[in-house]
Amino acid sequence: MPIAESELILNKDGSIYHLNLQPDHISDTIITVGDPERVPSVSQHFDSIETQIHKREFVTHVGYYKGKRITVISTGMGTDNIDILMNELDALVNVDLVTREPRPLEERINLRIIRVGTSGSLQADIPVGSLLASEHAVGLDSLMQFYPLVETGLEVEVATGIQKALQLDYRPYCVRGSDLLREQIGFDMVMGNTLTCPGFYGPQGRVLRLDLRLPTLIQQFQQFRHQSAEGEFRLTNFEMETAGYYALGRMLGHEVLSLNAIVANRATGEFATNSDEVVNSLIQKTLDRL
Ligand code: R1P
Ligand code: URA
Incomplete structure (x- = not known):
């Protein structure tokens, strides 16, 4: 059954609705960043740039780095944008946009998607300036209320423990990212x-003029521990996209890794004075290891 025009929306030139891209625009290896202004910070290192396209917050540059074809795309903030990004990237490679039919299983393409983002540390022993690779992500957002994500026993235990600790009305979701990419990069x-x-202020325990429902939110996150045969699990950092990437990556069959430049420390109250340098060192390391 072809996918209806209302479900898989294409622009007049055949490009996909929000990303504004055609299948031959993207490479199998994709770096994603939240801030559209971070896209040229990545592509300035390319030997050459072949394509530059933008629509809304989705800015895309495609080029070559040391002979390897790389795509860099900005997503804006939040897992709602990651829903759009992951579904549209997947459709570009795994749906025939002319016949509107999903490709057969044996023809499916697995993308490698690496998020290069900023993040706040939750723990005093992870200082600003650190580079952090996310093994697991715990989603406090609502995206997985709408997809049948399959979680492992450990993931369910961790998510249930966090629900209890925070007295949440719903169970968060927990997903492990790509071990392969984490070991490589x-x-x-x-x-x-x-x-x-699902936010930068209240959901991350920041108080400006509004009180929090749970005044000890930060301490609950910092002190949360889960013991299992795999060792001790603790939460290390805050951001706004990784769980959405990991969950949709698992369901769609793409390798996904989230890398975090730690620019704030919520235990010590510090913000990095050299945040651009920290992000640039993460960009350089990522490019050199792809
Ligand atoms: C908040 O300032 C934004 O920074 C982090 C968060 O995930 C959120 O998107 O990532 P980026 O620096 O990639 O945008
Ligand atoms: N991004 C976040 O979401 N939180 C921080 O504290 C820093 C960057």
Whole structure:
């Protein structure tokens, strides 16, 4: 059955609705960033840039780095944008946009998607300036209320423990990212478990003028521990996209890794004075290891 025009929306030139891209625009290896202005910070290192396309917050540059074809795309903030990004990237490679038919299983393409983002550390022993690779992500957002994500026993235990600790009305979701990519690109980085929040202020325990429902939110996150045969699990950092990437990556069959430049420390109250340098060192390391 072809996918209806209302479900898989194409622009007049045949490009996909939000990303504004055609299948031959993208490479199998894709770096994603939240901030559209971070796209040229990545592509400035390319030997050459073959394509530059943008629509809304989705800015895409495609080019070559040391002979390898790389795509860099900005997503904006939040897992709602990651829903759009992951579904549209997958459709570009795994749906025939002319016949509107999904490709047969044996023709499916697995993308490698690496998020290069900023993040706040939850723990005093992970200082600003650290580079952190997310082993697991815990999603406090609602995206997985709408997809049948299959979680492992450990993932369910962790998510249930966090639900209890935070007295949440719903169970968060927990997903492990790509071990393959983490070993290849993040091998010398801090290994972490990332909390993906549906906001930057209240959901990450920041108080400006509004009180929080749970005043001890930050302490609950910092102190949360789960013991299992795999060792001790603790939450290490806050950001706003990783769990959405990992969950949709698992369901669609793509390898996904989230890398975090730690620019804030919520235990010590510090913000990095050299945040651009920290992000640039993460970009350089990522490009050299792809
Ligand atoms: C918040 O300031 C934004 O920064 C982090 C969060 O996930 C959120 O998107 O990532 P980026 O620096 O990639 O945008
Ligand atoms: N991004 C976040 O989401 N939180 C932080 O504290 C820093 C960057």
